[in-house]
Amino acid sequence: MFMSEVADDRADDSTEERGLPKSMVDRTLLILGTFQNRQRRQTLSEISRSTGLPIATCYRIVQRLTEWGALEKGEDGRYYIGLRLWEVAALAPQPSRLQRVARSFMQDLFEATGHATHLAIRDGLELVSVERFHGGRRPVPRPIVGGRYPMHATAIGHVLLAYAPFKVREEVLKGPFERFTSRSLTTRADIEGVIERVRHVGYAICDRHVDELHCSVAAPIYGQSGAVVAALSVAFTDRDVNPLTQVDLVRVTARRISLLLKSTGRPQDPFSTR
Structure with a gap:
């Protein structure tokens, strides 16, 4: 899953990310976890601040999530939970x-x-x-x-x-x-x-x-x-x-x-x- 992004992130082990998740799956979950009651719509910068991940890393993951439908991007540039993720969650x-x-x-x-x-x-x-x-x-x-x-x-x-x-x-x-x-x-x-x-x-x-x-x-x-x-x-x-x-x-x-x-x-x- 997200193999090209995984390869990119393995080379992105800066001191800024020390102590943060290294795997793509964990980083993806970290990003999705920032969408909560008080943060239902977020800019890329806000996601980066909430997770502590570099904005370039957030961009790659958010773009892939948006392509899949887990996130959607509004006209104001803010991201929010997408319909496809809601459909999956409804199966719980x-x-x-x-x-x-x-x-x-x-x-x-x-x-x-x-x-x-x-x-x-x-x-x-x-x-x-x-x-x-x-x-x-x-x-x-x-x-x-x-x-x-x-x-x-x-x-x-x-x-x-x-x-x-x-x-x-x-x-x-x-x-x-x-x-x-x-x-x-x-x-x-x-x-x-x-x-x-x-x-x-x-x-x-x-x-x-x-x-x-x-x-x-x-x-x-x-x-x-x-x-x-x-x-x-x-x-x-x-x-x-x-x-x-x-x-x-x-x-x-x-x-x-x-x-x-x-x-x-x-x-x-x-x-x-x-």
Whole structure:
């Protein structure tokens, strides 16, 4: 793969690249990994700065990725994830089956409450947004489906963290914890207390931990093995809404999704166990 570029890069072992990936595959993955929530469109210079790779190396790899369709180049000169890479990613079994099972229930929950609904799974030390329904009243277009977010700052993250393997919890609890608002939890003790409560009561509530507007309520979704494979939440800005009044609706919906996942699941849940 990319044999001519591989040959070129073997001769490009400058001190500037010392400590950076040497193989073409690793460099390609490094470049693709720079496209995230806050960097959805990037210039070649921005990609070079993000990766630490020389701009000539980035140019060769980005050009090949663009030719294949993994990246596309806009009229403004910025690159973004291409349709062909999206098509490949859509074949992943983890979110696709979960989405198919959960969509109608999420739609019902959205219509019943009028609140934005969000479905997420855990991947490593972060949560990944899988699906969402929202109305025009939601002022911030977040979370982005496919986006990665820290688990310490949201109700849906607290649920996923609470039921994560011990090693994952310990790694996340090492911090640091970004402070988004004055209400954000930023100490290990606070977050440990929250996830202990989640495991006890079976749901989580966050009141303006990520921004100054939103409150959210989340509950776990179980797979065929009985392990938590995802979490469901609603988010709202109406200060007249008592979060506790939303708990049963969210938990019942999560339970219905769990039951259908168990009845249509495979011997092993195809969701992240990292």
